Amino acid sequence: MKAKLLIVDDHELIRKGFRLLLEGLPDLEITAEARDGSEAVLLAARHQPDVVLMDLSMPDGLDGFVASQKIMMEQKSVKIIVLTMHDEEVYVKRALQLHIHGYLLKNSQAGEVYEAIRAVLRGERYYRTRIPEEQLSRIMKGEETESVLTLREQEIVRLTALGFTNVQIAGQLTISPKTVENHKANIMQKLHLKDKHDLIKYAIKNKFIELL
Structure with missing residues (x-):
């Protein structure tokens, strides 16, 4: 075959x-x-x-x-x-x-x-x-080697760092904008970050931003 x-x-x-x-x-x-x-x-x-x-x-x-x-x-x-x-x-x-x-x-x-x-x-x-x-x-x-973030959370970090809005991320991943918001809240808690600026700095430091 x-x-x-x-x-x-x-x-x-x-x-x-x-x-x-x-x-x-x-x-x-x-x-x-x-x-x-x-x-x-x-x-x-x-x-x-x-x-x-x-x-x-x-x-x-x-x-x-x-x-x-x-x-x-x-x-x-x-x-x-x-x-x-x-x-x-x-x-x-x-x-x-x-x-x-x-x-x-x-x-x-x-x-x-x-x-x-x-x-x-x-x-x-x-x-x-x-x-x-x-x-x-x-x-x-x-x-x-396990990351503290799930694969879905890593993808949301990457797309956020690339400038996608919650609505655009939801469209890319076929989930709701509310689910994206919930994931982001979990990410911020896991990484002990305060705001989006900190999240983007984390993404750059860990090379998420390079995956274009």
């Missing part, structure tokens, strides 16, 4: 490029392409892909991290492979925190993308970046 793929990127040329690289392989079937995170969530629900190749930085709709969270929440068996130009440690850490299955740079060769797809389908984790192997190993070993 062929593995079904969904390709997500805001640049049509990049989507077409990966399609050309992969569509000739006998055990893969590209079922759909999405131009942003919001469309990716909809198409993932419709096509039920086995693997999603996910861009991170998409200016319209949901970004790759939020879209990945939504897709994985709705489809427990789906595998997400990030395809990005970002190889900074903060991005890799975030992907690990979200239990994303694979992480590749966009300039990866077709063979490596195919290898990553086969690996995640076998239940393995496949991360390849320009970060030195020793440093990457250290990051991955620290994956289980």
Whole structure:
């Protein structure tokens, strides 16, 4: 049986490029392409892909991290492979925190993308970046380090630091503005912060703001 793929990127040329690289392989079937995170969530629900190749930085709709969270929440068996130009440690850490299955740079060769797809389908984790192997190993070993904030609270901190209002955050995360307010109150209490200015300083210090 062929593995079904969904390709997500805001640049049509990049989507077409990966399609050309992969569509000739006998055990893969590209079922759909999405131009942003919001469309990716909809198409993932419709096509039920086995693997999603996910861009991170998409200016319209949901970004790759939020879209990945939504897709994985709705489809427990789906595998997400990030395809990005970002190889900074903060991005890799975030992907690990979200239990994303694979992480590749966009300039990866077709063979490596195919290898990553086969690996995640076998239940393995496949991360390849320009970060030195020793440093990457250290990051991955620290994956289980728990934050005082839940993943949802971390996402709200990040979106707040990026300038989103409560209403906009609610739209991104598909929750009510009142729920966002409640989360923020819990965050402030957990971190012993007084106001939004302190929250933004916390986000910058802990590199939430870098996850654009």
